[in-house]
Amino acid sequence: xxxxxxxxxxxxxxxxxxxxxxxxxxxxxxxxxxxxxxxxxxxxxxxxxxxxxxxxxxxxxxxxxxxxxxxxxxxxxxxxxxxxxxxxxxxxxxxxxxxxxxxxxxxxxxxxxxxxxxxxxxxxxxxxxxxxxxxxxxxxxxxxxxxxxxxxxxxxxxxxxxxxxxxxxxxxxxxxxxxxxxxxxxxxxxxxxxxxxxxxxxxxxxxxxxxxxxxxxxxxxxxxxxxxxxxxxxxxxxxxxxxxxxxxxxxxxxxxxxxxxxxxxxxxxxxxxxxxxxxxxxxxxxxxxxxxxxxxxxxxxxxxxxxxxxxxxxxxxxxxxxxxxxxxxxxxxxxxxxxxxxxxxxxxxxxxxxxxxxxxxxxxxxxxxxxxxxxxxxxxxxxxxxxxxxxxxxxxxxxxxxxxxxxxxxxxxxxxxxxxxxxxxxxxxxxxxxxxxxxxxxxxxxxxxxxxxxxxxxxxxxxxxxxxxxxxxxxxxxxxxxxxxx
Ligand SMILES: *[C@@H]1O[C@H](CO)[C@@H](O)[C@H](O)[C@H]1NC(C)=O
Ligand SMILES: *[C@@H]1O[C@H](CO)[C@@H](O)[C@H](O)[C@H]1NC(C)=O
Ligand SMILES: *[C@@H]1O[C@H](CO)[C@@H](O)[C@H](O)[C@H]1NC(C)=O
Ligand SMILES: *[C@@H]1O[C@H](CO)[C@@H](O)[C@H](O)[C@H]1NC(C)=O
Ligand SMILES: *[C@@H]1O[C@H](CO)[C@@H](O)[C@H](O)[C@H]1NC(C)=O
Ligand SMILES: *[C@@H]1O[C@H](CO)[C@@H](O)[C@H](O)[C@H]1NC(C)=O
Numbered sequence: 001x002x003x004x005x006x007x008x009x010x011x012x013x014x015x016x017x018x019x020x021x022x023x024x025x026x027x028x029x030x031x032x033x034x035x036x037x038x039x040x041x042x043x044x045x046x047x048x049x050x051x052x053x054x055x056x057x058x059x060x061x062x063x064x065x066x067x068x069x070x071x072x073x074x075x076x077x078x079x080x081x082x083x084x085x086x087x088x089x090x091x092x093x094x095x096x097x098x099x100x101x102x103x104x105x106x107x108x109x110x111x112x113x114x115x116x117x118x119x120x121x122x123x124x125x126x127x128x129x130x131x132x133x134x135x136x137x138x139x140x141x142x143x144x145x146x147x148x149x150x151x152x153x154x155x156x157x158x159x160x161x162x163x164x165x166x167x168x169x170x171x172x173x174x175x176x177x178x179x180x181x182x183x184x185x186x187x188x189x190x191x192x193x194x195x196x197x198x199x200x201x202x203x204x205x206x207x208x209x210x211x212x213x214x215x216x217x218x219x220x221x222x223x224x225x226x227x228x229x230x231x232x233x234x235x236x237x238x239x240x241x242x243x244x245x246x247x248x249x250x251x252x253x254x255x256x257x258x259x260x261x262x263x264x265x266x267x268x269x270x271x272x273x274x275x276x277x278x279x280x281x282x283x284x285x286x287x288x289x290x291x292x293x294x295x296x297x298x299x300x301x302x303x304x305x306x307x308x309x310x311x312x313x314x315x316x317x318x319x320x321x322x323x324x325x326x327x328x329x330x331x332x333x334x335x336x337x338x339x340x341x342x343x344x345x346x347x348x349x350x351x352x353x354x355x356x357x358x359x360x361x362x363x364x365x366x367x368x369x370x371x372x373x374x375x376x377x378x379x380x381x382x383x384x385x386x387x388x389x390x391x392x393x394x395x396x397x398x399x400x401x402x403x404x405x406x407x408x409x410x411x412x413x414x415x416x417x418x419x420x421x422x423x424x425x426x427x428x429x430x431x432x433x434x435x436x437x438x439x440x441x442x443x444x445x446x447x448x449x450x451x452x453x454x455x456x457x458x459x460x461x462x463x464x465x466x467x468x469x470x471x472x473x474x475x476x477x478x479x480x481x482x483x484x485x486x
Contacts, residue, residue, distance in 0.1 A: 026239040028250030029289040032474040036245040038283030043093040044297040066189040074119040103389035107142040133177035141169030155235030159214040166202040180202045226450045254295040282475040293352040310342040335371045343368040359391035381416040395463040401449025457482020
């Protein structure tokens, strides 16, 4: 059914939320706005799918007795009334704060049916006369419309059919055979009933479609798993915001630990989302507050997954004390020609800041230098490394990923079992290490990114990314490659 599709679309797009809903103590950190262009796309998709799932549509048998001049009472029956094809010539979608109306007008349809009549002739003796045949019906100027209400119920969208209807303006019946008196009698007696049967059957189909669409909406997850550590909370946090040309959704948007240890969050949405200036040219706009990224940072940090033992580097001589002979001679002296490994862990969750045109991250880490001496791991020194990186986001299919590049770093010796040594001595070794090992490693994870809340079957297309004060905005068209389970 058409409605189903529509919803799905909406739902897809919708998963995120609208930017400025009325102040509520629950803030959504991902906002989603479906623009007029997006609504039209959804509407066309919905109608197309609905129409194709509508036909063939079988209508109930219609029969009655009709008085025909000179002939008397004739029993007539129409059976196997089937709507074959419906074409829609124009359609529109309108919004106001009470709901979404979709109207398909100028629709044509063609039907086929079997007719049958019988009557008793009294010319000499009563004889039963009957005939049967086929007819086709052409319906013109049909109009189908529905109004839907969309509501957030406990974090999930609920779709309600507020009104729905189908009106048939004209129909013409073409009989295949039959007597001429029969034709007029049939038209006079049955035209209204055929019209009503078409109208109510289509109306009923639309209702069924909306119910299916709604149950589909109910199956949307409130959390999207990202990996075995984190999920993205995609609960809707406020009512959808409908204005006259767009629908906005606001969703929680924070990362939560999969192990369900709920950590209270103290995030604050920094800015009032506003529609991106080049908004109307794309179907969908998704805005992600920097809190989304910082929540990810905290979840992964708490899961202790931001730890890393480095045993291999491009210049492997750096992982042997011999490679440090001239920079930290006392290390070589104490552990000559021993292999080393680096035990790197972040000391606080990385802090991500988004400002116009750029993303910055500050990463505080501790690097413990460990010597592998006769199967024993001996920590010899710990260096605090503070890295300032600048990042960029990228979209790949429906995932938002990114990468970081080194801006600057500072080193401080935290503790040492081999005596003091100066950080400037290891500055260039560290630079090489960060550039060639640490950042490529981080980027291999960051590039995978996380799934944006886009309904299955829909894919972002020609997405543009822009950074504004504390938010990343994605303005994108979508393509539908799925099929709806009608
Ligand atoms: C009903 O109509 C369809 C299409 O015209 C036809 O294929 C089918 O045989 C008909 N069934 C009966 C019982 O007449
Ligand atoms: C707009 O709201 C009014 C009631 O306030 C309703 O009658 C009308 O059908 C709505 N129109 C649309 C397009 O939803
Ligand atoms: C629907 O459109 C197609 C192609 O334009 C046309 O061949 C067909 O006859 C139309 N059917 C009806 C019922 O108007
Ligand atoms: C109804 O549409 C079908 C498919 O286009 C076509 O084959 C058939 O001839 C049409 N019937 C009438 C009465 O227009
Ligand atoms: C997801 O977000 C909703 C709304 O903010 C909240 O009520 C719910 O507790 C969150 N779920 C988890 C697992 O944090
Ligand atoms: C890495 O260092 C941490 C302390 O920061 C320690 O608990 C852990 O055992 C070390 N891991 C290895 C493999 O040396």
